[in-house]
Amino acid sequence: MLHDLGSRDKTFIDVTQRMREQLLGIVADRGTHECVLLQGSGTFIVEAMIACFVPRDGKLLVLVNGAYGQRICRIAEVAGRPFSVLEWAENEPVDVVALDQALSADPAITHVTVIHCETTSGILNPIAQIADVVANHCRGLLIDSMSAFGALELDCNALPFDAVVASSNKCLEGVPGMGFCIARREALVKTQGNAQALSLDLYAQWQGFEQNGQWRFTPPVQCLLAFDQALTEFEAEGGVAGRGSRYRENRDRLVNGM
Amino acid sequence: MLHDLGSRDKTFIDVTQRMREQLLGIVADRGTHECVLLQGSGTFIVEAMIACFVPRDGKLLVLVNGAYGQRICRIAEVAGRPFSVLEWAENEPVDVVALDQALSADPAITHVTVIHCETTSGILNPIAQIADVVANHCRGLLIDSMSAFGALELDCNALPFDAVVASSNKCLEGVPGMGFCIARREALVKTQGNAQALSLDLYAQWQGFEQNGQWRFTPPVQCLLAFDQALTEFEAEGGVAGRGSRYRENRDRLVNGM
Numbered sequence: 484m485l486h487d488l489g490s491r492d493k494t495f496i497d498v499t500q501r502m503r504e505q506l507l508g509i510v511a512d513r514g515t516h517e518c519v520l521l522q523g524s525g526t527f528i529v530e531a532m533i534a535c536f537v538p539r540d541g542k543l544l545v546l547v548n549g550a551y552g553q554r555i556c557r558i559a560e561v562a563g564r565p566f567s568v569l570e571w572a573e574n575e576p577v578d579v580v581a582l583d584q585a586l587s588a589d590p591a592i593t594h595v596t597v598i599h600c601e602t603t604s605g606i607l608n609p610i611a612q613i614a615d616v617v618a619n620h621c622r623g624l625l626i627d628s629m630s631a632f633g634a635l636e637l638d639c640n641a642l643p644f645d646a647v648v649a650s651s652n653k654c655l656e657g658v659p660g661m662g663f664c665i666a667r668r669e670a671l672v673k674t675q676g677n678a679q680a681l682s683l684d685l686y687a688q689w690q691g692f693e694q695n696g697q698w699r700f701t702p703p704v705q706c707l708l709a710f711d712q713a714l715t716e717f718e719a720e721g722g723v724a725g726r727g728s729r730y731r732e733n734r735d736r737l738v739n740g741m
Numbered sequence: 742m743l744h745d746l747g748s749r750d751k752t753f754i755d756v757t758q759r760m761r762e763q764l765l766g767i768v769a770d771r772g773t774h775e776c777v778l779l780q781g782s783g784t785f786i787v788e789a790m791i792a793c794f795v796p797r798d799g800k801l802l803v804l805v806n807g808a809y810g811q812r813i814c815r816i817a818e819v820a821g822r823p824f825s826v827l828e829w830a831e832n833e834p835v836d837v838v839a840l841d842q843a844l845s846a847d848p849a850i851t852h853v854t855v856i857h858c859e860t861t862s863g864i865l866n867p868i869a870q871i872a873d874v875v876a877n878h879c880r881g882l883l884i885d886s887m888s889a890f891g892a893l894e895l896d897c898n899a900l901p902f903d904a905v906v907a908s909s910n911k912c913l914e915g916v917p918g919m920g921f922c923i924a925r926r927e928a929l930v931k932t933q934g935n936a937q938a939l940s941l942d943l944y945a946q947w948q949g950f951e952q953n954g955q956w957r958f959t960p961p962v963q964c965l966l967a968f969d970q971a972l973t974e975f976e977a978e979g980g981v982a983g984r985g986s987r988y989r990e991n992r993d994r995l996v997n998g999m
Contacts, residue, residue, distance in 0.1 A: 523780040
């Protein structure tokens with residue numbers, strides 16, 4: 484973080500490109516997905532995902548069992564996207580039977596969004612089962628994996644989703660300042676023109692990276708360099724398996740100690 | 742930047758509060774203005790200013806003499822705000838007579854926006870005269886001062902504006918990752934409900950700071966700590982007078998040498 488690089492110079496372009504590939508590697512991408520980096524906090528990338536992937540004439544079903552699910556409702560409201568809500572207590576995981584029924588009952592729903600692991604409570608939602616139900620109904624799944632990405636497996640070949648978002652500063656252990664979206668390319672292509680904010684337009688941001696490897700707008704250079712190092716340390720720890728294993732040991736020690 | 746602080750702890754809240762006050766000091770605020778910090782690059786805070794201050798039924802006049810003026814047109818377009826354009830070549834400053842005529846001719850215009858100093862060319866616009874003309878017509882002035890703030894005087898008592906934006910990483914010499922908006926409080930209050938993106942809602946962001954001193958969403962902690970140090974060095978150099986003086990000396994040396 485004590486180095487400053489010109490964000491439009493080759494060295495930095497290489498860091499950006501390597502980072503996008505490393506992040507795609509974490510979901511075991513085989514050429515079907517794309518990684519788009521975005522300035523700002525986790526909420527910025529969540530909002531970009533919701534406003535870009537849900538078209539203005541689409542409808543979002545928000546699965547809520549905590550504060551971050553509620554925040555997505557607020558995001559949809561501010562963006563003017565029609566949405567409905569299925570809600571559980573904050574100590575109960577999402578019930579996939581109820582989800583299945585809701586999707587059968589409302590064909591207007593185009594997308595479903597869920598928090599992988601609620602940061603506020605730590606509750607883990609059954610993401611694989613949710614993905615199966617959503618895929619069976621041919622709807623798009625948008626995952627906020629802020630507090631899970633990098634510590635819990637998320638294989639894009641086994642678990643169908645349109646987009647998943649996370650940030651530099653949770654399980655990947657970088658510093659805050661940027662988020663990223665990993666999207667199925669076919670779904671990402673369809674988001675063109677959906678954004679209501681130039682800064683939060685994931686399609687345009689993706690096109691920028693593809694055209695010349697550069698960020699459209701000034702990136703948080705030092706944050707990115709720290710994240711580059713964090714990803715090196717993540718790989719050295721054994722990736723998702725190694726990091727998840729350490730977290731589980733920490734959890735067990737904590738729970739047993741209490 | 743090598744320290745990590747909890748962003749909701751008192752130490753960090755104090756840094757945030759001190760920073761907001763220091764930035765207000767740069768425009769010589771006497772209690773009439775507010776400072777709102779925002780995650781992201783300069784474009785994020787420019788977009789937040791445009792989308793928040795120009796209401797959905799307002800109309801923006803964009804004064805263009807370079808790439809950043811053009812970008813504001815694109816921002817207005819994506820946000821769905823009606824706008825018109827006055828354009829000059831990139832080596833010509835904004836002509837205030839033409840501005841005066843345009844405002845007389847179109848009473849629908851509610852706001853005028855201008856780039857203080859075009860980053861791409863370095864051309865300086867006659868901001869004081871522009872502010873006078875806009876004030877005479879009782880319209881709101883929105884200034885993108887990205888490449889000028891901190892090096893050129895901008896006294897909010899002498900130069901009427903609704904909002905001015907800049908970022909951490911230009912003349913104030915911090916690292917990239919955040920921007921800020923200095924707004925006349927009366928104008929800021931009226932922006933409530935205008936935003937189309939939760940992340941870019943300057944009113945809500947301001948209310949967050951006012952309520953508990955915290956950022957609504959995770960701030961770029963290390964960027965902020967670097968900016969705090971940068972502001973200390975800025976004051977030590979003699980503030981706007983000292984910094985501007987060094988830049989002018991550098992410019993003269995460069996021009997004479999060439």
